[in-house]
Amino acid sequence: MKFIKIAAAALVAASCIAGVALAHGYKIGALEIGHPWTRATAPGAKVGAGYMKIKNTGTETDRLIAGSSAIAGHVEIHEMAMTNGVMIMREVKGGIEIPAGATVELKPGGYHVMFMDLTGQIKEGEKVKGTLRFEKAGSIEVEFAAEKIGAGSMNHSGHDAAKKP
Amino acid sequence: MVAALAAAIGFLAVQRLAPSANVAEPVPIGGPFRLTSEAGKPITDADLLGKPFALYFGFTRCPDVCPTSMADVAVLLQRLGPLAADFRVYFVSVDPERDTAALLAEYTDAFDPRIVGLTGTPDEIAAIAKVYRAYYRKVPTSQGDYTMDHTATIYLMDAQGRFAATIAYQEAADTALAKLRRLLGPE
Ligand SMILES: [Cu+2]
Numbered sequence: 001m002k003f004i005k006i007a008a009a010a011l012v013a014a015s016c017i018a019g020v021a022l023a024h025g026y027k028i029g030a031l032e033i034g035h036p037w038t039r040a041t042a043p044g045a046k047v048g049a050g051y052m053k054i055k056n057t058g059t060e061t062d063r064l065i066a067g068s069s070a071i072a073g074h075v076e077i078h079e080m081a082m083t084n085g086v087m088i089m090r091e092v093k094g095g096i097e098i099p100a101g102a103t104v105e106l107k108p109g110g111y112h113v114m115f116m117d118l119t120g121q122i123k124e125g126e127k128v129k130g131t132l133r134f135e136k137a138g139s140i141e142v143e144f145a146a147e148k149i150g151a152g153s154m155n156h157s158g159h160d161a162a163k164k165p
Numbered sequence: 166m167v168a169a170l171a172a173a174i175g176f177l178a179v180q181r182l183a184p185s186a187n188v189a190e191p192v193p194i195g196g197p198f199r200l201t202s203e204a205g206k207p208i209t210d211a212d213l214l215g216k217p218f219a220l221y222f223g224f225t226r227c228p229d230v231c232p233t234s235m236a237d238v239a240v241l242l243q244r245l246g247p248l249a250a251d252f253r254v255y256f257v258s259v260d261p262e263r264d265t266a267a268l269l270a271e272y273t274d275a276f277d278p279r280i281v282g283l284t285g286t287p288d289e290i291a292a293i294a295k296v297y298r299a300y301y302r303k304v305p306t307s308q309g310d311y312t313m314d315h316t317a318t319i320y321l322m323d324a325q326g327r328f329a330a331t332i333a334y335q336e337a338a339d340t341a342l343a344k345l346r347r348l349l350g351p352e
Contacts, residue, residue, distance in 0.1 A: 042225070042232060042275035044268045049228035074308050080229060082334055087230040088314040091306045108229050115228075116310055149275070150236020152229075 024145070029137035030058025031098065038115070038144040039151050040124040048072075048122050049112035050130065050144045054096075055103040062136045064113075065095035069130035073117025079110060095135065108152040124148045194320065194328035195220075196296035200257070200289055203270035203282035210326055217329070217348045218253050220320045222299045224260035225272045230317045230334060231256075232276075238319070239277040241341055248349045254280045259301035259315045261290050321348050 026033040034053035041048050048071075056062055067075035077096055080089040096111050098104050106112050113132070122128060127143040134140075195210075202208040219238070223231035235256065242249045256273050258264035261284045264272075269282025285293070294301055299316040306312060319332040321344060329348050332341045 039232065042235075042272045044271040044275075045225050045232065046263075047226045047228045074310075076306055076308065076310075078228075078312075082230070082317065085316050085318040085331075085333060086300050086314060087227070087317045087334070088304075089228075089312050090304065108233065112228065116306075116308075148236075150233050150240070152233060 024143070026140055026142050028134070028140040029062075030060070031056055031062060031134060031137045033132070033140070033142060036130075036142045036144045037151075038122060038128055038146050040126075040146050040149045041118065041122045042149060043121050045121075046116070046118050048115040048118060048128075049078075049108075050115065050128075051106045051108065051112055052142075052144075053103055053105045054098050056098040056100055059100050060136060061100055062098045062134050063095035064098065064132060065135050066133040067113045067130055068133075069115055069128060071119050071122065071128055071130075072115035073119070075130070076114045076116055078112050078114045080112070082109060098134075122146050194296075194298055195322055195326055198289070198293035198296065200283045200285040200293065201266055203266050203273065203284075205266040208283065213253075213255075213322075214326055215324055216251060216253070217321070217323050218255060219332075219345075220255045220257060220297065220322060221318075222257050222259050222294065222297070222301060222315050223317070224258050224313050224315065225264050225268060226260060226312065227315075234317060234319065234334060235273070235276040235280060237335075237338070237341075238280060241338065241345060242277050242279055244338075244342055245345055245349065248346065249279070252279060252345075252349060254319075256280055256282045257290070257293060258282065258284045259290060259294070259299075259313050260303075261285055261287060321345070323348065 023035045025035060032055040036050060036052040038048050038050045054064065064077060069075055077092045078089055079092050080087060096104060124146055126146040128146055129141065129143055131139055131141050197210050199209050221234065238254050256269065258269060264284050266284055269284055273280040273282045297320060301313055301315040304312050304314055317334045320328065321330045323329045330344045332344060
């Protein structure tokens with residue numbers, strides 16, 4: 001039993017290290033963009049979602065107002081929610097507000113940049129290039145790390161933030 | 166903004182979608198339908214009689230809930246082993262305009278071949294959603310595109326086509342597995 005516990009602890013430690021090693025980030029103006037990621041898509045699926053953390057180290061509110069990517073016909077800024085078993089998704093009019101001093105996370109079940117009309121399948125392990133446009137900080141090119149198809153779901157450990165407590 | 170909308174839709178959904186209210190007694194969920202299978206052939210509720218099955222409403226242009234739910238289902242099917250050899254999970258498209266039979270076949274097979282896509286005419290989809298008390302709605306986006314709001318619950322149905330249980334979005338895997346074992350296990 002003890003061995004199993006130690007092995008489990010080692011596994012957890014190993015995955016944490018892997019997580020750190022995989023993390024990547026960007027800086028533009030007062031904004032820090034942490035680990036943009038997306039999921040591999042099923043063949044035939046024409047959409048994907050991009051997630052990341054955005055920290056505003058400045059003194060003024062900024063907004064993520066648009067995006068683009070060569071793999072998508074167009075990119076929209078969305079918010080989704082689950083209520084009583086119903087998934088609803090809406091475009092965020094005016095973009096996602098990043099208040100001064102705050103960190104806003106785009107994550108499964110909430111804000112995301114949505115890749116519409118994908119030109120091809122996103123494969124696990126790929127780096128999907130995209131551009132994010134902020135109202136004040138301007139535009140920046142980032143890479144979305146493509147995780148496995150069900151990353152962030154109940155059986156997978158892709159992202160802790162995506163899991164329910 | 167979305168939160169207020171969610172509350173409004175949630176209210177509506179509660180009225181239409183009994184499973185989310187966790188009602189224990191048998192409720193009239195499920196019933197007759199007529200659709201087109203991913204193989205392009207007609208399929209009705211009568212074709213499913215004799216074996217338990219699961220049913221889910223979704224669409225292939227769903228970025229988050231549908232692919233993660235189907236990935237979860239695939240893992241559950243694997244964990245069930247031989248018990249789920251003949252089990253089928255029907256993925257009913259709420260976007261029949263775009264989700265053709267061939268597209269659904271390709272999409273669902275990426276998760277597990279036991280997940281079977283179903284599509285139909287808008288009227289046929291409306292009819293099955295009605296008997297399953299599922300909610301869906303087309304929502305236009307600014308660039309001439311659209312998305313779909315939809316019930317994201319997995320319905321578990323017994324061999325007589327009667328409602329047995331639901332698996333909620335991101336329900337704990339072990340709870341979901343227990344429900345499936347109960348559905349599929351010996352009487
Ligand atoms: Cu979206």
